Amino acid sequence: MFRKILIANRGEIALRVIRACADMDIRSVAVHSTADTDSLHVRFADEAVCIGSPLPAKSYLNIPAIISAAEVTDAEAIHPGYGFLSENAHFAEVCESCNVAFIGPSPDAIRMMGDKIEAKRLMRKIGVPVIPGSEGPVVDEKEAVKIARSIGYPVIIKAAGGGGGRGMRIAHTDVSLSSAFLTASAEAEAAFGNPEVYIEKYFSEPRHVEIQMLGDKHGQVVHLNERDCTIQRRHQKLVEESPSPVLTPAIRKEMGEAAVRIGKAVKYTNAGTIEFLVDRDGKFYFMEMNTRLQVEHGVTETVLGIDLVREQLLIAAGEHMSLPAEPLGIRGAAIECRVNAEDPLHNFAPCPGRIQALHLPGGPGVRVDTHIYDGYMVPPYYDSLLAKVVTFGHERNEAIARMYRALGEFVIEGIKTNIPFMREVVNSETFRRGVYSTRFLEHFRLTEV
């Protein structure tokens, strides 16, 4: 096992990895920008190196500075956390070339999964369902209709060159598709200077369900069940849970097997997550793979009673993972809420600033991961995540009740947070029932503020 590792990240995830190091008797090196000198990850690491100015490009994305920090501290491996350099194949390569282990998959696996078209091609090859649609741009209305008929309506037309909703059209019939095709193409050209559009099956009320998987260098690949991350705001996950309230054991098994198949196909090592879209009939479709630790990994840890960062370190060091090959039994339910420094009453605008008072929730079934403390200055340079609260219950209702209680005990003063908003979300009838889609928030109204 490594004697010392460097954590190329900040905030709660840096603290998370430092804690795993402490738990495994590995020395930890924090790196930080000048804005994070007073951070807990700097405080609780065994060593700390300032690597640059506050802008991420100058510090947490500054590969030479991070490698130099590893060299001057004699760190044997680098954990990238999530975000920043965690899915940067080049960084993984630089680490390797500098004889520093990258705690993550191989550069090839990162690159392969980073190329969405390549990844989809692989899925088709190994029989993992992808969202049906054209393989590339669609030439004209006729081809569009032909594809639409083969995959079934409704379909969505998307601009090949763009995003953000422009050039997007939903069609339910041949007729509407023909006109939509032309409009979308014209809009795409106007917006992105590229009239090319492609077609995919449209899911109006999908769920976002992902499978956690782990592979080690000895060929063992396991999946650790799903996390349901359907509650999102503009593609930012807000609530994650495991098990999913809508998955049947049969679908769980199928999805898990698909994840293992993917892992084996790319000889995947370390932790990865396969994101699937699940429709109302329980059919699932590969969306993408995240080749890193997820923000919401604690949900899986809590429901299975395991330590994913520990597994990451074991795997990166070439050891066997410490989990059995068979899927672990689900022994309850876990829910995570992300607590962000943002104002739910003003379009979730970020709210950096100094924390004036703090009370963290505690007691049975509550885990808190946070880098904030009373007096901490939340810097404006980074994302707004302040804390993750994970609650456990023997059944989903107990986990929800504990989340509602824990968020009620969670007091942060001095800056605005989404805590009261999240509390209403988990307390809502819709969430409790468990039946909703990624459009949950469109229908959700903050009742009592």
Add this chain to the structure above:
Amino acid sequence: MFRKILIANRGEIALRVIRACADMDIRSVAVHSTADTDSLHVRFADEAVCIGSPLPAKSYLNIPAIISAAEVTDAEAIHPGYGFLSENAHFAEVCESCNVAFIGPSPDAIRMMGDKIEAKRLMRKIGVPVIPGSEGPVVDEKEAVKIARSIGYPVIIKAAGGGGGRGMRIAHTDVSLSSAFLTASAEAEAAFGNPEVYIEKYFSEPRHVEIQMLGDKHGQVVHLNERDCTIQRRHQKLVEESPSPVLTPAIRKEMGEAAVRIGKAVKYTNAGTIEFLVDRDGKFYFMEMNTRLQVEHGVTETVLGIDLVREQLLIAAGEHMSLPAEPLGIRGAAIECRVNAEDPLHNFAPCPGRIQALHLPGGPGVRVDTHIYDGYMVPPYYDSLLAKVVTFGHERNEAIARMYRALGEFVIEGIKTNIPFMREVVNSETFRRGVYSTRFLEHFRLTEV
């Protein structure tokens, strides 16, 4: 289920019960002395009633005030926590006579187990081993020698009328016993005005291991394995863990079965703990039964993934406990350290005062139960327990590593605490090896302070 319950306690255990109420959607009523107006249990309960002045006799032991508080708030049940009125059979009776459910065993069971001689008699009857010795005072040296020979040397002579070490003598042979008998008797007379002495088998290096059990009103009695509480200071437990590092599965099974036998014999309802002395050969002897929730119940909760207070409430409401009749599988190891406001460098003198700064440990495998907050005034009237830290690990070593890490992250400023002391205890070679006795602290030297 109850709609509202009153918690007749303070501090972390009051908060613990309030949290269980919130998790079960039961309204909670806190009672408090004038010294505890600013307490978190008052803050987080749904209602709060001031019941008297700071001295326990005037408030937390003030039965009429507590019953009145239950009456004016329409509370249907009272949870006594631990300490205070939790093992007071009279209080349990008053509750019943006032139509308020007492969340604990019947007054008869409390009374039966509170009478040590009666309890021992019962154990003998149902075949649970008790510490061998004379059943009452020993008449003379001859009888002493006769008993000593029958139970085997070494034996300890104790004053019937006293305690605190005076009048105590250990004897390893007939000769030393005869002279020890006379000295002890004389000393006992001088010290307590009563020359009567009795004899028990002497265990020089015992362990303190207790079995958690639960019984409901439908006749189901289960045991929830052991907690090893061998690390004590003057009979105050400091570290508790489950499973015990020295128990074999066979002895665990035997002890558990003994606990269930005891529960069935007294038709015990609610949570109870059987305390056993375990000698170096793995033989165990009944010491006493605590007819209430223990401080260290979180250890069992963590290692089994259950909620004991929830079970208490279910049982008191006449429902079935929600645990299976078969012993739950042990899925790792849990350790608890008690964090006290006391100065380890000055004979553990209590250190009340205002908390000036606070950082609680967090992350994976760490549970904190505490009623303190930044700015909290620790009152001088009550016990010095500030917080309980429970860590979980897949194996004991992981739980220990996490405890060492968690205590390192735990910062309390403004008052002295035993945190650095506890950190050295869990980090010590002896503790890590797991082989020690209740005299651990006699041999333990605080090396680095």
Add this chain to the structure above:
Amino acid sequence: MSRKADSGTGGLTASGMQGIDLGIMRRLLKFMRDAQLTELDIEMEHVKVRLRKGTSPEAGAAPVAMPAMAPMLSVPVAPVAGSVPAGAAGSLPPAGGGGAPAPAAAVAPAAGPAPVAHAGPVVKSPMVGTFYRAPSPTSPPFVNTGDVVKEGQTLCLIEAMKLMNEIKAERAGKITKVLVENGHPVEFDQVLFELEPA
């Protein structure tokens, strides 16, 4: 005794302690005095101020509280009350039991609960129970505001554990205020009457 609608909507509108201006508080108090008000509520987007004079702690509302009942939001009242002249007609009551436990570390220490500031001597409840002003539902009250009472005269009953306890005047004087309504619960140390010494 405080009854809370919800024990934890904590931290919704997070305004730091800095937002609290004791100068404004004092000016509000003067305004109250000049206008002879006994209660003053102000609620704005980010702040909610409630001032009450001579109210019983039963009401439970913290005298000055941000919208959320976060513990750290409570304002230490003792210093403010202390700044009001002792002879003033009223002053700020302390945080009721439960409403506002935790004075922020940044603020002046307020060791122990702040004493209720009443204009003159008061009669407090020696126990938890239900307060009755009359011996029976059809009887007139033992005392009314303005009544002159003798030492040892019964002022009210407090029912605790089915027993009626007579609360008697410890000294002679004039009842200037009755602070609890008939049939309401009272807690230990709660002020029942204000009594002007004879």
Add this chain to the structure above:
Amino acid sequence: MSRKADSGTGGLTASGMQGIDLGIMRRLLKFMRDAQLTELDIEMEHVKVRLRKGTSPEAGAAPVAMPAMAPMLSVPVAPVAGSVPAGAAGSLPPAGGGGAPAPAAAVAPAAGPAPVAHAGPVVKSPMVGTFYRAPSPTSPPFVNTGDVVKEGQTLCLIEAMKLMNEIKAERAGKITKVLVENGHPVEFDQVLFELEPA
């Protein structure tokens, strides 16, 4: 860059923030100035004071720290440093990376890391790496204390990722202090030299 013997012996000798007396701090500073000391350590039962002048942040020790390295124990240095006359021979360096992250809420806000207070202009490291004073182990240093340097003159090398980076003077002046030892690691923004303008 700080290397800590043990990342968490937190909170052993608990002294509150109140214990910190800026007046005493200033008197210690004056004593140092008078005695021409560059370093002053005082260690007593409950307090540990370390004052250093013009030291490099590499040492990492917080200038004033209670025995335990608890985050809340750190003292905000900026205000103290600010109270020292700008022209003084030295002043308090800020908390090094890692030693003392969290100013207690009760203390004056110190937004962002306090700038290092050096007597005059300084040359800082633009990168993380290893500091070399000479082009090879057998060569003499590029510069020594007292040397007058021209703008653009090479002052040292910093090795980062196997590359030697020449660090040049941005202005002409006299080297008044070399703050890092040859072969030692440096972090971003760490002060390497003090330079008196020509």
